[in-house]
Amino acid sequence: MRAVVVASPGHVALQDIPAPLAAPGELLIQPVACGMCGTDLELIDGSIDPAYVRYPLVLGHEWVGRVLDGDGEPTGGPVAVEGIIPCGHCVECLIGATNRCETYDEIGFTRPGALAELISVPEGLVHYLLPSVSMLDAALVEPMAVVWRALVRTAIRPRSTCLVIGDGTVAMLAVHLLGRFDPTRISMLGVRPAQRELALRAGANEFLLEPSDQRFDVIIEAAGHAEAVTTALSSIARGGSITLLGLPPHGTQVSIVPDDFVNNDITLQGSFGYTRQPWSDVVALLNDGEVTPSFLVTHTFGIDDFNLAIETLRTPPPEAARGKVMMLLNT
Ligand SMILES: [Zn+2]
Ligand SMILES: [Zn+2]
Known part of the structure; x- marks a missing residue:
């Protein structure tokens, strides 16, 4: 064959x-x-x-x-x-x-x-x-299935504001499937302007090319590079959950501000397979x-x-x- x-x-x-x-x-x-x-x-x-x-x-x-x-x-x-x-x-x-x-x-x-x-x-x-x-x-x-498992693990409350970082297929599927969790609003942060139409069709309310100063209850990181993770860490609302799905090159490091995570009651997790x-x-x-x-x-x-x-x-x-x-x- x-x-x-x-x-x-x-x-x-x-x-x-x-x-x-x-x-x-x-x-x-x-x-x-x-x-x-x-x-x-x-x-x-x-x-x-x-x-x-x-x-x-x-x-x-x-x-x-x-x-x-x-x-x-x-x-x-x-x-x-x-x-x-x-x-x-x-x-x-x-x-x-x-x-x-x-x-x-x-x-x-x-x-x-x-x-x-x-x-x-x-x-x-x-x-x-x-x-x-x-x-x-x-x-x-x-x-x-990869995305669904990550979303279920994220324990998303109804009426959440959501940010998906990335504009590839996994990010698009995250936007599409987040719609099942009764969100107030879904934003996508991408880098390719040509992806806007797909993002809106997937169910995004807005397609951003630059991080905004909004804070989000739920953030799904699906871009897989250090800057995207840093954006996730700095864009999360008090009591919010960040789930990392992207795979930056092995060994990539980002810095965090631990007391903000404690004071703001933030959940940060990964999801594999x-x-x-x-x-x-x-x-x-x-x-x-x-x-x-x-x-x-x-x-x-x-x-x-x-x-x-x-x-x-x-x-x-x-x-x-x-x-x-x-x-x-x-x-
Ligand atoms: Zn694959
Ligand atoms: Zn086994």
Whole structure:
């Protein structure tokens, strides 16, 4: 089968590789759409922490597909598959914190991803979507689950004022999903003016290019650099909560004013990955038609054009909005 393979850092190519077989307890799935994100660039470049990757690697961790029956024919509606594969028996798994499983194993990182004609996955990690859910909406389950988990963890009170820092897909999904928490107002602080329209469509009340002097009850940091974190720290209202979702380069430091945090009763936390519950929650939102995030897909490519997709991801066109870059497979 054909697959987009990173043989070693810096070497990515479309290759012919043996097709997977479904082992006992696994399902064979035909990927239909697969989003690409900044993490894929880190996997290609080799800038990711070596503990989180195993080369050679088939890319693809934000995807949707169809289950194949015994004759190899696609059946049923879209399926989304949890990427983090927990061991099920370590201390973290036993308390339900499968995102922190002591044995890190993830589709598209330490085992083959979905930028391929076929993939086999553990049956217990498959989520079934209704046939009424579009493939492009369903392809966003993975990043939505990451964001949803962070928002639930943030314990957002109704009528909160919210700030999302960043203007990439994760930030857009944060704005979109914050709408489920009955906020008074959602502001987005970005850097690319061309993202304004997407931000407003996602549900932002305003799109800022400079930090304002407003204070916010809830701040989601999804830009992933030191300045963004500093802005979050200085923009939080008394009693507010900051959740960090962005990943600045490893070792980045920012300074804080601890007494302000105590006096103002501030909560500051990070959120890593997801457990099964946010996947179920997000799939339910999609099945109920409560969210339709595919408006965020601004660029689509076939597998033969994977290099163009990578280039679009690496260098956003300055004049036009760039949301999710999506690969369409088996179409
Ligand atoms: Zn991703
Ligand atoms: Zn575990």
